[in-house]
Amino acid sequence: MDLSIVIATRDRRALLDRTLTSIEAGRGAPECEVVVVDHGSRDGTAELLEEYAARLPLRVVSLEFRGESIAEPKNAGAEAARGDLVVFVDSGVLCSPGFAGAHLAAHRLAPASCVAGAVLGWDSEDETDPFWATVDAARMPERPAPEWPESLADPRAPRFDPDGGAPWLLMWGANLSVPRRDFLAAGGFDTGMSGWGWDDLELAFRLSRSGLRQVYAPDAWALHYPHPRASLASRMETSRRNWLRAYTRHGGAPELELWDRCDFWEYAECLSRVERTWREAARRLAAPPPRPGGAGRRVLFGFAPPDRPEPGDVFVLPPGVVRSPHPGVVTAYGLRTPLADRSADVAVVSPALLAFDWPPSPGWPPLVETMLREAVRVGGRIEVAGPGGGPRLDALVERAAA
Structure with a gap:
């Protein structure tokens, strides 16, 4: 088995159904397995998975719910996976037809890498938008169509620089692949983090320190189907708490200390400017x-x-x-x-x-x-x-x- 798609889910039956449907529609060479970790769902997720088990190479890991940490079920999925490569996707992420092959191709080009696949519609929250009705009614094309709304574009695409100041900051867990051996050796996601934000960034930062290159793969694209989310204020609160945990875990790493001092999208450039300014100042x-x-x-x-x-x-x-x-x-x-x-x-x-x-x-x-x-x-x-x-x-x- 070359590749395992790992999905951690809890009480998101409808979103999970969309994700599994997209994977089923895009099956073919290369073959892959799907590992779903059911984190104590009570909404009929188990029955849905029984239906898909007859049509997909699906394995289910049932995990007792012990708190709002996405890290534990994701780690359990990676441990159960048989593929050399694990691809993490969220419930509600619709995988493109060439999804698995594109991830494999990205890793063949850069073997020791953590690969972020493109996420289109990452900030869309309006399920009534006519675009999503079109997606529901038809299979996705091999490539995003020209008439798709510009608002769906992945904002990382024009900003990603693997040699820039902080490429790990743009490695989002909704569509992320990493060699399973390296993932397990690094200890997986930090189970001390809970709520929204930074579990994926901290992992990418840790993997970059261990020598894995950060790669953005536009061909490994997926659609992020809209769904209710916690308020922005709540997300920012848990994100900052998780960032402080990451900062402390890494001994006050200078690469992390700037995060709440500037705009997210300005972070890499600001970090680079801070480094340049210090190098100049250090001379005198x-x-x-x-x-x-x-x-x-x-x-x-x-x-x-x-x-x-x-x-x-x-x-x-x-x-x-x-x-x-x-x-x-x-x-x-x-x-x-x-x-x-x-x-x-x-x-x-x-x-x-x-x-x-x-x-x-x-x-x-x-x-x-x-x-x-x-x-x-x-x-x-x-x-x-x-x-x-x-x-x-x-x-x-x-x-x-x-």
Whole structure:
């Protein structure tokens, strides 16, 4: 068996029916199995699966419902799968006729990869739109038709850059494939996450760190059928909670710390700009100010650490600024650090932070403001040291301390 399509579902019989119908209609070479994990459904899903078992190479995994985590049933499906490649799709995702073959082809071109298939209609929530009635009445064509609404386009297509700042941020679990061996070796989805958001992104981030390339495959396309969802506010709340878990799990990874500081679609470019700005600033970072006698613990933002830092001094610096391991350095961009609240008596900031006096997205505060608020959180109070600050930095410090 080359490929296993894994679907985790709970009380979504009608949506699951559409997904299985699309898979049945697109069967052919290559052959694949379908693994459905029923996460404690009570809406007749079991009876629906009995009907499809006579027509599809279908295996069902029944899992007791133990909480709103999509990770556990997805992991159970991957463990039960027999294919070398597992493709995760959601209930309500309508797979195109060449879906399985396109995923296999993408992995043949890039063997050690995590592949995101195109998701059309990802943000459509209006089931009464005439387009969906057309889809219900006819089989999908091999390619999206020219007359399909532009609103169905996958917004990732023009933005995806596998060598860009954060390709893992665009690897969405509604249509995602990965070699089963690599998935299991990585530990699967994080079962500590619940609700909407970040379970797929965290997995992709972890896989990218293990060496898997991130690939976007427009030919492996699927339609995302509209269905009721939690409110945007609720989704953002659980997404932020899951992001904080990911950030903490990965030791305060700098690649993750910017997420709630800019617009989602601006993230990759903003991260790249932060990295470029730090590389430029690092060429002229000043030495830290002399430590006053009897001074307590200090955390220093934007200074070059000496060869032998004073005990109690901690330097916040991004990746690459310090070439060798340094016991007094916390690796972070300074927007969010893994340091605890009030873990220092004072935060000393350098005027070098003014290089970040620009908004990450229109309408957002300049990043230097975020850095200074982080300095206040960690140090309680701020001292400015070094030339080049001026009234602008003084005003920003006063605002952060207010």
